[in-house]
Amino acid sequence: xxxxxxxxxxxxxxxxxxxxxxxxxxxxxxxxxxxxxxxxxxxxxxxxxxxxxxxxxxxxxxxxxxxxxxxxxxxxxxxxxxxxxxxxxxxxxxxxxxxxxxxxxxxxxxxxxxxxxxxxxxxxxxxxxxxxxxxxxxxxxxxxxxxxxxxxxxxxxxxxxxxxxxxxxxxxxxxxxxxxxxxxxxxxxxxxxxxxxxxxxxxxxxxxxxxxxxxxxxxxxxxxxxxxxxxxxxxxxxxxxxxxxxxxxxxxxxxxxxxxxxxxxxxxxxxxxxxxxxxxxxxxxxxxxxxxxxxxxxxxxxxxxxxxxxxxxxxxxxxxxxxxxxxxxxxxxxxxxxxxxxxxxxxxxxxxxxxxxxxxxxxxxxxxxxxxxxxxxxxxxxxxxxxxxxxxxxxxxxxxxxxxxxxxxxxxxxxxxxxxxxxxxxxxxxxxxxxxxxxxxxxxxxxxxxxxxxxxxxxxxxxxxxxxxxxxxxxxxxxxxxxxxxxxxxxxxxxxxxxxxxxxxxxxxxxxxxxxxxxxxxxxxxxxxxxxxxxxxxxxxxxxxxxxxxxxxxxxxxxxxxxxxxxxxxxxxxxxxxxxxxxxxxxxxxxxxxxxxxxxxxxxxxxxxxxxxxxxxxxxxxxxxxxxxx
Amino acid sequence: xxxxxxxxxxxxxxxxxxxxxxxxxxxxxxxxxxxxxxxxxxxxxxxxxxxxxxxxxxxxxxxxxxxxxxxxxxxxxxxxxxxxxxxxxxxxxxxxxx
Numbered sequence: 001x002x003x004x005x006x007x008x009x010x011x012x013x014x015x016x017x018x019x020x021x022x023x024x025x026x027x028x029x030x031x032x033x034x035x036x037x038x039x040x041x042x043x044x045x046x047x048x049x050x051x052x053x054x055x056x057x058x059x060x061x062x063x064x065x066x067x068x069x070x071x072x073x074x075x076x077x078x079x080x081x082x083x084x085x086x087x088x089x090x091x092x093x094x095x096x097x098x099x100x101x102x103x104x105x106x107x108x109x110x111x112x113x114x115x116x117x118x119x120x121x122x123x124x125x126x127x128x129x130x131x132x133x134x135x136x137x138x139x140x141x142x143x144x145x146x147x148x149x150x151x152x153x154x155x156x157x158x159x160x161x162x163x164x165x166x167x168x169x170x171x172x173x174x175x176x177x178x179x180x181x182x183x184x185x186x187x188x189x190x191x192x193x194x195x196x197x198x199x200x201x202x203x204x205x206x207x208x209x210x211x212x213x214x215x216x217x218x219x220x221x222x223x224x225x226x227x228x229x230x231x232x233x234x235x236x237x238x239x240x241x242x243x244x245x246x247x248x249x250x251x252x253x254x255x256x257x258x259x260x261x262x263x264x265x266x267x268x269x270x271x272x273x274x275x276x277x278x279x280x281x282x283x284x285x286x287x288x289x290x291x292x293x294x295x296x297x298x299x300x301x302x303x304x305x306x307x308x309x310x311x312x313x314x315x316x317x318x319x320x321x322x323x324x325x326x327x328x329x330x331x332x333x334x335x336x337x338x339x340x341x342x343x344x345x346x347x348x349x350x351x352x353x354x355x356x357x358x359x360x361x362x363x364x365x366x367x368x369x370x371x372x373x374x375x376x377x378x379x380x381x382x383x384x385x386x387x388x389x390x391x392x393x394x395x396x397x398x399x400x401x402x403x404x405x406x407x408x409x410x411x412x413x414x415x416x417x418x419x420x421x422x423x424x425x426x427x428x429x430x431x432x433x434x435x436x437x438x439x440x441x442x443x444x445x446x447x448x449x450x451x452x453x454x455x456x457x458x459x460x461x462x463x464x465x466x467x468x469x470x471x472x473x474x475x476x477x478x479x480x481x482x483x484x485x486x487x488x489x490x491x492x493x494x495x496x497x498x499x500x501x502x503x504x505x506x507x508x509x510x511x512x513x514x515x516x517x518x519x520x521x522x523x524x525x526x527x528x529x530x531x532x533x534x535x536x537x538x539x540x541x542x543x544x545x546x547x548x549x550x551x552x553x554x555x556x557x558x559x560x561x562x563x564x565x566x567x568x569x570x571x572x573x574x575x576x577x578x579x580x581x582x583x584x585x586x587x588x589x590x591x592x593x594x595x596x597x598x599x600x601x602x603x604x605x606x607x608x609x610x611x612x613x614x615x616x617x618x619x620x621x622x623x624x625x626x627x628x629x630x
Numbered sequence: 631x632x633x634x635x636x637x638x639x640x641x642x643x644x645x646x647x648x649x650x651x652x653x654x655x656x657x658x659x660x661x662x663x664x665x666x667x668x669x670x671x672x673x674x675x676x677x678x679x680x681x682x683x684x685x686x687x688x689x690x691x692x693x694x695x696x697x698x699x700x701x702x703x704x705x706x707x708x709x710x711x712x713x714x715x716x717x718x719x720x721x722x723x724x725x726x727x728x
Contacts, residue, residue, distance in 0.1 A: 308704055311676040315706035318672055406708035413712060414701035424695070426702035451703040608699060 005035070027241055028371060034238035053228045060189040060220040061086035064152070065094045066229045067193040071200050073124050074098060075486060077112045079105050081128025083154020086220035100486065100516060104508040105131035107479040109138035109210075111512065113147050114443065114483025117295060117466050120271075122148040122204045123483070129154045129214065130167050132176065137473045139179040139210050144471035145267065145295055148208035150199045155185055155214035172214060181209035189219040190227045197230060205239060206271060206368075207351045243348070243367035243375055251328075251363040252379035254344045255285055256392070258326035262313070263287045263299075266332020267470075268350055268369055270296035275460055277373035278330060279303065284377060286393035288316055288400045292332035297458030297465040302408065304401035309451075310335050312407075319403035320396055326362075331369050333470075334358040348372045415455055421578040422606040425525055429455040431582045432523070435590065436463070437492040443467050443484050444496035445477030446525065452496075464491070475504035481520045482513050492593060493519075499526040499555055502562065510569040510598070519593040522566075522600050527607035528556035538610030550614045557617070566600035573600030660684050666718035669711040676705070683723055690724040 004021050007013045013021070015036060022032035056066050065087065068076065078084055079102045091097060102108035105127040112123030127135060132153060142149050155161075156168040164170070173183040182202040186195050192215065199211040255261055263282055269275055278299060282289055288307045289299045299306055307316045313324070327340065329347045334357070344362035347355045352366045365372045380389070415430030433455045441464045446452050458465045466484055469476055481495035497506070502524050513520055534553035538545040563573030572592055574585040582603070589599040623629075661667050661680070674683065688696060697716055701707050707715060 308706060312704060312706045314676050315672060403706075403708070406710060407706045409709035410701050410707050410712045411704075413709060414698035418695060418698050424699070426699065429702070454702065454704055608696065 008036075028238075028368075031238040031240045034236070037233065052231050052234060054231075055226055056193075056229050057224060057226040059086055059090060059223045060192050060215065060225060061090040062093070063189070063192045063225060063227050063229070064196055064215070064220070065090045065097060067196040068124055068150075069094065069097055070229055070232045071122065071124075071235055072232050073122070075100050075115065075124070077102060077108050077115070077123065077125040077483075079103060079108045079127045079131060081126075081131060081154060083129055083215075083217045083220065084126065086217070087126060101512065102479065102508065103511050104505065105134035106138050106475055106505065107508045107512070109135045109142065109149065109151065110476045110479030111483040111486075111509065112149050112151070113138060113142045113145075113469075113476070114466065114480030115487045116142075116147045116149060116483070117145070117480070118441070118464075118484040119487035121487075122150055122200055122208075124150050124152075126152040129156065129172075129217075132172055132212075136176055136179055138476055138479075139176060139212075141469040141471035141473050141476050142210045143179045143181075145469055146207040146209050146271070148203040149210040150196070150203050151210055151212045153212070153214050154217040154220065157216045157218040158187065161216075173212070176212060179210065180212050183212040183214075185214045186216070186219060189222050189225045192219070192225075193227050193229050197235060200235060205237075206268070208271075239350075240368040240371050241350070241366070242371045243365040245375070247363055247365055248372070248375045248379050249383075251346045251365055252376055252383055254326050254346060254362055255287070255328070255376070256380060256384055258344070260320070260322035260324050260396070261285065261287045261326035261328060262324045263289045263328045263330060264292055264332055264335065265289060265294075265298040265330045266292040267294040267296055267298060268331025269298040270294075272331070272350060272369040274331070274369035274373050275299065277370050277377070281373045281377050281380075284380060284389065286397035286400065287328070288320075288396075292335065293470060294332070295465075295467050295469055298331070300457070300459035300462070301454070302457040302459070302462075304404050305397075307400065307404055308407075308454075310338070315407070316400065316403055320399035322396075330373075411454055419579040422527070422604045423576060423579045423582065425452065425527075425605045426455070427579045428523070428525065428582060428603050428605065429453070431579075431586060432456075432494065433463075435583065435586045436494060438462060439464070440492040440494060441466060441484055441488060442494055442496060443477055443481035443520075445469075445474065445480075445501045446496055446498050464488075474501045475506055477501060478506035478522060479509040479512070481522070482509055482518045485518050485520050492590070493521070495520055495522045497522060497524050498531075499524055499528060499560065499562070500530040503555070503560070507565050507569075510566055510571055510600075513598040514569040514571050517596050518598060519596050520598050521589045521593055522598065524562045524600070524602050525605045526560070526562065526602055527605045528559065529553050529607045529612075530555065531607050531609070534607075534611045534614075535609050545610070548611070548614055548616065549618075550611055550616050551618055553611070554615055554617045556615055562602040563600050566598075571598050571600055573602060576601065576603045660722070662718075662722060664714075664718070666711065666714040669707060669715050670718065673705050673707045673715075674700075683719070686723075687725040688723070689727050690720045693719045693724050 004018055008018045018036060019032050056063060075098050077100050102111055108125050108127055112125045116123035162170060184195050186192055195213050199213050203211040269278055282305050289305050290307060291299060291309055324343055326344045331349055340359050345359050346363040347361050348365035348369055349355050350368060355364045355366055415426045418424035418427050429452060442456055444467045456463050467477055477495055477497050481493055485493040530553040534550060544551060563575055566573045574588055576582055576585045585601060589601050592599040694716060697719060
């Protein structure tokens with residue numbers, strides 16, 4: 001496409017030829033037209049739309065803020081740093097950019113990440129030059145999820161760069177190279193808008209990811225700089241790339257000939273807005289669906305064709321005993337250890353670098369997944385009549401539907417029959433689902449999230465799941481839930497946290513929730529343990545397991561009262577110790593949300609499994625070892 | 631405090647195309663035959679070996695709680711088999727309350 005745009009700008013081809021060539025290159029008409037409109041002002045002889053670019057004169061910070069606003073940004077997420085001074089000056093004249101402050105760079109990135117995941121827009125943030133290491137854990141999470149973020153910081157002034165002065169390193173950017181799609185240090189203030197545009201473009205084009213731009217503080221303060229600011233229209237090129245038509249037909253034939261296909265879905269489905277089309281495709285061919293680990297629910301999890309995660313395939317095959325002969329990966333990474341013998345593998349992705357990365361393919365479909373799904377539907381319908389489709393799929397549809405209905409029914413029984421103290425976690429989920437709004441948003445950071453969330457129906461017309469991150473670096477969920485609520489202020493938002501996960505420095509985000517009246521209910525499933533860590537250690541029955549020594553997992557001493565942590569930030573809360581207390585406590589929380597304030601629910605849940613009965617941890621008291629009691 | 635090893639709940643996907651692997655140990659002595667046994671073999675072995683059942687000493691109440699926990703975490707047991715599996719685990723593997 002870059003060459004085509006170059007030819008257009010250099011008048012080597014006409015607009016009509018440009019559109020025809022884009023179409024031949026598999027771009028949709030909408031994408032080609034959008035690209036044409038975006039570059040139109042640069043075509044010789046074109047009339048530049050009055051509002052396409054404008055010259056702004058001001059400080060470096062003014063240029064940065066003006067260009068950020070042109071992307072359509074509503075919020076700038078910030079944390080403390082003296083480099084924010086020039087931004088604050090600029091905001092006096094740009095009140096339309098709303099600051100949301102965090103008290104820690106890592107939580108700032110989590111808030112921006114949640115906002116971006118929920119809104120589908122790019123999140124913008126800025127922190128101190130020395131805050132980069134703090135930010136990098138959630139920057140890593142965002143990179144694994146390909147979340148579009150543009151993160152700024154200030155930087156050492158040019159006359160001190162490279163001198164190993166205080167608050168500076170010779171190379172800040174090398175450390176975050178694996179966590180960012182692109183990074184840059186600005187040296188020329190008049191080019192600031194250009195770097196903002198580039199950071200935004202590279203962050204937001206799928207597969208997205210964080211970008212980072214460092215700006216020396218004195219460049220942000222420098223005044224009377226003139227530069228062109230580009231309108232948002234110039235920055236948004238639709239990328240609905242269509243898959244190759246021949247590959248689509250090949251794939252459609254594999255699907256039609258398959259006796260037992262399986263659809264494996266991942267986050268690109270949601271990122272490209274392809275969920276509805278994929279449901280249609282699955283229903284057309286009665287293909288059972290397996291969810292890859294994802295921070296979205298990429299297929300309605302209560303759909304009759306949804307069979308769960310990979311381990312659940314075995315039970316489905318007991319209900320419909322035909323070996324999988326066609327595996328369709330739609331926007332996911334590959335499952336671990338899957339046996340592809342005698343299986344035609346089809347992989348559809350927006351990212352050509354991932355297609356076929358781990359296995360040979362029968363068909364590769366590179367393109368926007370909504371376009372891919374629509375093209376496959378069209379191809380299948382052109383190759384088989386409705387009667388032929390029905391005769392090929394009826395038995396599979398019936399078997400899968402009957403199986404999944406039975407599994408969902410037993411799960412509801414399992415959630416409703418347990419009670420008591422400490423609270424069974426599944427009873428908590430059952431009650432939450434009963435009491436939350438039908439379209440509530442669940443933001444979770446639990447150890448086995450896709451299993452523990454089975455009580456919530458997720459779909460475009462039901463609840464929305466956001467989290468856990470693919471990177472799984474703990475310390476994301478509380479901040480992310482604040483960002484989600486900022487993006488979706490009219491939907492109920494509940495953050496599901498483990499006590500261990502919450503203690504990964506997430507108290508900071510309660511400050512942000514409280515300051516800005518962000519009504520999120522944080523539910524801590526407080527089992528006083530890093531449960532999965534304990535299982536891993538004790539199930540192996542190594543020396544620690546055999547000796548019943550829980551060196552790192554037990555969290556019950558000190559026994560943290562999360563409502564007191566919340567109270568320190570003027571957030572109300574409740575402790576639930578028995579399942580009988582769940583309903584009134586949840587109701588209290590939801591009332592508080594309606595009043596516009598956040599709420600903390602500390603649910604003392606039962607832990608079980610290997611080592612559950614242990615409260616041993618290495619005995620150590622520094623106070624007892626002192627020679628002087630000072 | 632009990633000192634013996636307890637039921638392990640690790641549900642890491644050890645799929646390895648497990649559906650291609652013959653169901654384990656259909657003639658193993660501790661598992662009396664019947665429809666409930668088939669369901670146990672099918673559902674439980676998807677994530678862990680059968681020794682997690684035989685090597686543990688849960689009471690009847692603990693077995694019931696553990697079964698519901700496993701189902702809630704995604705063990706794809708049919709509702710039609712649930713009661714039979716609950717009774718099967720308790721009758722064959724539960725230990726007395728101490």
